[in-house]
Amino acid sequence: MIKLRTENLTRRFLGLVAVNKVSFSMDEGEILGIIGPNGAGKTTFINLISGIIMPTEGLIEYKGNDITYVPAHERARMGIARTYQLIHPMENLTLIENVMVGSIFAKGNGLKEARRKAEALCHELGLRGLDRDTSRLTILEIKKMEIARALANEPEVLFLDEVMAGLNADETKDLIATVQRIAMERHLAVGVVEHVMGVIRELTHRVIVLEAGELIAEGKYEEVSKNPRVIEAYLGGGAA
Amino acid sequence: MNRNVSRIFAAFFGVLAITLPLFAGDYPLQVARNIMLYMALAITWDMLLRSGQISFGIAGLFGLGAYAAILGVIRAGMPAWLSILFAAVFSGVAAFLIGLLILRLRAMYFSIVTLALGEIFRIIVHNLHDFTGGPEGVVIQQGVIFGGNANKLYWLALVGLAVALAASTWFEKSKIHFALTAIRDNEISAKSSGIDIFRWLLLAFVVTSAIQGFLGGIFVQSYGFATPDTVFSADFTLLPLAMALLGGVYSTTGPVFGALLLGLVSEWLKLKIPYGHLVVYGIIIIIVILFMPQGLKQLVRRDAGKTEGRNA
Numbered sequence: 001m002i003k004l005r006t007e008n009l010t011r012r013f014l015g016l017v018a019v020n021k022v023s024f025s026m027d028e029g030e031i032l033g034i035i036g037p038n039g040a041g042k043t044t045f046i047n048l049i050s051g052i053i054m055p056t057e058g059l060i061e062y063k064g065n066d067i068t069y070v071p072a073h074e075r076a077r078m079g080i081a082r083t084y085q086l087i088h089p090m091e092n093l094t095l096i097e098n099v100m101v102g103s104i105f106a107k108g109n110g111l112k113e114a115r116r117k118a119e120a121l122c123h124e125l126g127l128r129g130l131d132r133d134t135s136r137l138t139i140l141e142i143k144k145m146e147i148a149r150a151l152a153n154e155p156e157v158l159f160l161d162e163v164m165a166g167l168n169a170d171e172t173k174d175l176i177a178t179v180q181r182i183a184m185e186r187h188l189a190v191g192v193v194e195h196v197m198g199v200i201r202e203l204t205h206r207v208i209v210l211e212a213g214e215l216i217a218e219g220k221y222e223e224v225s226k227n228p229r230v231i232e233a234y235l236g237g238g239a240a
Numbered sequence: 241m242n243r244n245v246s247r248i249f250a251a252f253f254g255v256l257a258i259t260l261p262l263f264a265g266d267y268p269l270q271v272a273r274n275i276m277l278y279m280a281l282a283i284t285w286d287m288l289l290r291s292g293q294i295s296f297g298i299a300g301l302f303g304l305g306a307y308a309a310i311l312g313v314i315r316a317g318m319p320a321w322l323s324i325l326f327a328a329v330f331s332g333v334a335a336f337l338i339g340l341l342i343l344r345l346r347a348m349y350f351s352i353v354t355l356a357l358g359e360i361f362r363i364i365v366h367n368l369h370d371f372t373g374g375p376e377g378v379v380i381q382q383g384v385i386f387g388g389n390a391n392k393l394y395w396l397a398l399v400g401l402a403v404a405l406a407a408s409t410w411f412e413k414s415k416i417h418f419a420l421t422a423i424r425d426n427e428i429s430a431k432s433s434g435i436d437i438f439r440w441l442l443l444a445f446v447v448t449s450a451i452q453g454f455l456g457g458i459f460v461q462s463y464g465f466a467t468p469d470t471v472f473s474a475d476f477t478l479l480p481l482a483m484a485l486l487g488g489v490y491s492t493t494g495p496v497f498g499a500l501l502l503g504l505v506s507e508w509l510k511l512k513i514p515y516g517h518l519v520v521y522g523i524i525i526i527i528v529i530l531f532m533p534q535g536l537k538q539l540v541r542r543d544a545g546k547t548e549g550r551n552a
Contacts, residue, residue: 077434084428084432088426090430101418102432105419105435105436106434110415152433153432
């Protein structure tokens with residue numbers, strides 16, 4: 001079942017076309033990789049889908065409803081959640097309070113209920129010391145907190161923007177397993193932006209490739225990685 | 241541990257506040273009223289600050305409430321108590337309408353616009369001569385509230401403070417705390433967690449402005465007159481701000497202790513160095529900001545140096 005799709009989604013910043021006529025869809029239970037060289041428009045694409053910025057043209061449909069111009073906080077309530085490439089913990093809230101926020105505002109839970117749910121989520125992700133300030137967390141803990149915070153929205157669609165960046169091999173392995181388990185148990189559609197191709201290969205069922213804002217390839221990682229256009233995009237046309 | 245200390249302090253000052261009229265004369269009561277007024281204003285300023293918005297508009301909404309109350313009595317024949325409630329509603333509604341326009345602004349743009357608000361209100365009141373009495377202001381000729389009884393005026397001021405304290409505690413203990421803190425820390429993350437930023441800012445702005453109007457109403461009823469230059473005085477913006485900064489922001493306790501300390505010190509300085517007390521006052525504030533950016537709360541809460549003080 002299609003959870004989310006876009007049609008000719010476009011965003012221009014003055015002269016620059018950051019995302020150019022991208023049409024794609026995501027199914028329930030699917031883990032989709034979104035790859036492409038730096039500046040390809042991956043983060044802008046996620047920003048458009050989560051409503052942080054609005055498109056110049058095109059359509060976004062979530063569970064059959066047009067949400068193209070729905071504000072970000074309403075999309076969060078509808079079940080679209082995400083993490084950020086540049087981590088933004090709320091530094092004046094503790095670890096557990098950071099996770100509670102989504103439960104309170106996206107799901108409308110009371111404080112007690114939100115705390116209970118946040119505790120369960122943190123436990124599930126292996127987070128401890130829940131009353132710590134975020135300034136005392138390790139990178140892995142912050143990344144997990146970001147995921148927990150997104151999951152507190154009880155989403156149906158989840159985007160992870162470079163959650164593995166900055167982690168060592170063991171931590172990456174740990175987090176890949178965690179994401180897979182979470183996605184499976186919750187039947188989530190997950191969109192993963194990642195630069196480490198090993199992660200994309202292990203984690204995703206399908207991959208889309210963006211280059212200069214355009215979708216240039218789509219398919220299983222093994223196929224896409226052999227696509228000459230993709231190889232050229234990564235190595236650079238001039239060099240090849 | 242710290243929680244117990246603040247509870248003991250709170251209980252002590254609570255008892256003191258209630259028993260003060262039993263043994264204090266008119267002068268100390270007058271000083272106490274003044275401190276309570278500024279304390280309440282400092283609390284409301286801090287409440288909005290918790291969302292990251294720095295308002296310089298306290299005097300504007302305070303003065304607006306003051307004029308709403310006194311004109312309510314003089315032009316509409318309202319009883320005094322009703323005029324004070326009317327002041328709260330008037331400032332609240334004004335804040336709602338203004339908030340719709342200005343709460344999309346951030347940082348210094350928001351601050352500057354709120355600073356201008358006070359001036360705009362003052363100039364309007366100045367120029368609507370026939371209705372507001374213009375620069376000479378207006379006086380309640382007869383039927384001053386409580387007949388000017390110092391004890392009763394003290395209770396009235398205490399009610400104003402209690403309202404501010406209750407609202408601030410509500411902000412701290414409810415989900416408003418999460419909304420405002422999330423907005424202050426990171427608006428983008430806040431949106432992604434389903435927070436309707438504009439709505440929460442509007443709520444905070446309207447509630448704090450309504451209380452400021454309420455306090456303006458109490459102020460004007462206590463003195464029985466209003467002129468544009470007294471009720472829109474910059475003191476009503478700057479002193480509460482200084483008190484909150486001194487005590488430590490983002491909590492109820494900070495502004496309370498800041499106001500207590502600065503209020504008493506400035507009263508004492510007024511006697512020691514008439515007209516020079518504001519200089520000393522300014523120096524205290526500069527020293528505090530330079531060396532104790534978290535305010536006096538920093539002394540109480542050791543680990544507050546790391547992150548900005550959550551409520552101790």
